[in-house]
Amino acid sequence: xxxxxxxxxxxxxxxxxxxxxxxxxxxxxxxxxxxxxxxxxxxxxxxxxxxxxxxxxxxxxxxxxxxxxxxxxxxxxxxxxxxxxxxxxxxxxxxxxxxxxxxxxxxxxxxxxxxxxxxxxxxxxxxxxxxxxxxxxxxxxxxxxxxxxxxxxxxxxxxxxxxxxxxxxxxxxxxxxxxxxxxxxxxxxxxxxxxxxxxxxxxxxxxxxxxxxxxxxxxxxxxxxxxxxxxxxxxxxxxxxxxxxxxxxxxxxxxxxxxxxxxxxxxxxxxxxxxxxxxxxxxxxxxxxxxxxxxxxxxxxxxxxxxxxxxxxxxxxxxxxxxxxxxxxxxxxxxxxxxxxxxxxxxxxxxxxxxxxxxxxxxx
Numbered sequence: 001x002x003x004x005x006x007x008x009x010x011x012x013x014x015x016x017x018x019x020x021x022x023x024x025x026x027x028x029x030x031x032x033x034x035x036x037x038x039x040x041x042x043x044x045x046x047x048x049x050x051x052x053x054x055x056x057x058x059x060x061x062x063x064x065x066x067x068x069x070x071x072x073x074x075x076x077x078x079x080x081x082x083x084x085x086x087x088x089x090x091x092x093x094x095x096x097x098x099x100x101x102x103x104x105x106x107x108x109x110x111x112x113x114x115x116x117x118x119x120x121x122x123x124x125x126x127x128x129x130x131x132x133x134x135x136x137x138x139x140x141x142x143x144x145x146x147x148x149x150x151x152x153x154x155x156x157x158x159x160x161x162x163x164x165x166x167x168x169x170x171x172x173x174x175x176x177x178x179x180x181x182x183x184x185x186x187x188x189x190x191x192x193x194x195x196x197x198x199x200x201x202x203x204x205x206x207x208x209x210x211x212x213x214x215x216x217x218x219x220x221x222x223x224x225x226x227x228x229x230x231x232x233x234x235x236x237x238x239x240x241x242x243x244x245x246x247x248x249x250x251x252x253x254x255x256x257x258x259x260x261x262x263x264x265x266x267x268x269x270x271x272x273x274x275x276x277x278x279x280x281x282x283x284x285x286x287x288x289x290x291x292x293x294x295x296x297x298x299x300x301x302x303x304x305x306x307x308x309x310x311x312x313x314x315x316x317x318x319x320x321x322x323x324x325x326x327x328x329x330x331x332x333x334x335x336x337x338x339x340x341x342x343x344x345x346x347x348x349x350x351x352x353x354x355x356x357x358x359x360x361x362x363x364x
Contacts, residue, residue: 007178008248010065015241018058027058029238051226055234059241063199066178066244067191069211071218073225074237078174078194079104080230081208085170085190086139087228088220091117093138098153099124099335100146102172103324110326124335126153130161137167145175148284148319148343149336150275159187168217174198174310179251180279189214197310198281200243201250207232207240250312250348254281257314257354258346264355270362272340281346282309287362290340293318297342299361302353309345314354317343 004010015027022028030053035046046052056074064072075081082105097109099122112118118139123129133140140162144153159169171183173191177198183191193199195207208230212218225231232240262276265285270292275284287293297305303314307322317323320339324332332338346354 004065004068007066010062011244011247014062014244015058015238018054018061027055027238027241029234030054031234049234050229050231053231053234053237055241056232056237059232059237059244062241062244063195063209064211066247067173067211068182068184068213069191070213070215071221072209072211073218073221074195074232074240075208075210075225076230076232077206078192078196078208079108081192081194081210082172083108084208084221084224084228084230085192085210086112086118087224088217089118089138089168093118094136095120095139095141096129096132096137096167097122097141098129098143098146098151100149100151100337101141101143102147103319103326105143105172106324107326124151126158129153130158133158133161133165133167135165137162137165140167140169141172142169143172143175144181145277145280145282147175148275148282148317148324148341150277150282150284152277155181155183155186155188159189163187175282176280177247177251179248184211184213190217195240196308198251199247199310200240201247201311202239202243203308203311203313205236205239205243207236251280253348254346255279257281257348257351258283258344260351261344261346261354261358264358268359268362283344283346285342285344286338286340287342288340290338293340293342295364296361299364300357301360302349302357303344309343311345312348314347314349315345317345319343 018027033049059074060072095118113120121132123132142153162169168189170190171188173183174194174197190212193209195209258281262283265271265274271285272288273286303316306315
């Protein structure tokens with residue numbers, strides 16, 4: 001891993017100079033599924049597009065750079081990235097995971113446990129999570145901040161203990177992105193992204209990413225990636241590269257807006273609790289009167305009621321019936337994900353307009 005340029009520079013130059021043949025500024029789209037061998041026994045480095053594609057390779061070079069990684073793989077979705085990493089571990093592996101996590105991840109984890117593939121211990125606080133890591137632990141899995149309660153975990157402290165116990169640390173960095181956090185620099189063994197979200201940033205790409213500095217882990221990931229095929233298409237690779245170019249600018253603007261919106265929500269008489277870490281564009285809050293949630297959502301004009309997050313447009317989500325509906329209600333309520341909670345993904349609009357929209361909906 002060589003010394004890097006600044007993050008903004010790396011992002012702006014995503015894909016540039018990747019086409020030596022023509023000097024094209026933008027990385028070309030290579031749709032071909034197969035590639036001609038120059039001669040018998042020779043290869044250009046590209047043989048079949050599931051294994052390696054020039055457009056995807058240009059993207060993966062940038063993905064590795066922004067997470068200070070030696071290796072990166074672009075996948076067909078965020079969940080395929082999660083599955084890809086977990087499937088490098090043997091049957092029966094024991095996992096310690098943060099309790100508050102994306103509902104889709106829980107859905108897959110729960111199914112794996114029912115089938116005896118993995119066994120999970122969940123912890124809500126950092127103290128509980130550290131106490132749960134033992135010599136029997138194989139994997140520690142974190143979202144930090146968590147989804148949707150925005151709980152932060154000390155990756156460095158957790159990784160130090162996990163490695164002492166012989167466990168690998170996997171971190172989902174979707175919410176903060178490399179703009180605000182680099183898990184590999186803090187001791188994580190692999191970092192995962194739903195690149196559908198902030199990395200692409202325009203709600204028009206379904207993608208995932210895995211980055212690591214562990215050669216042995218990467219070899220397993222590459223083998224599974226090629227063998228099972230959850231690869232990102234050339235066109236989606238191109239769109240993701242284009243979205244990456246403005247990641248830093250978008251995250252900074254989303255943070256600026258979210259800080260103002262969180263401050264507004266904290267003083268709203270209709271809101272009883274606000275969850276925001278102070279950076280990033282994700283804000284969750286609980287309303288005083290849950291029965292009014294349908295009216296609040298229906299009253300919004302600028303903020304769109306939709307799943308997902310991380311785009312330039314602001315979205316509002318009701319986790320209980322959308323992103324986290326597969327988590328049993330009793331489990332959700334036990335750790336604070338109650339039916340009075342709404343989650344905002346703040347975009348890059350003018351903050352004053354978003355605040356006016358929220359105020360009208362909350363007080364209407």
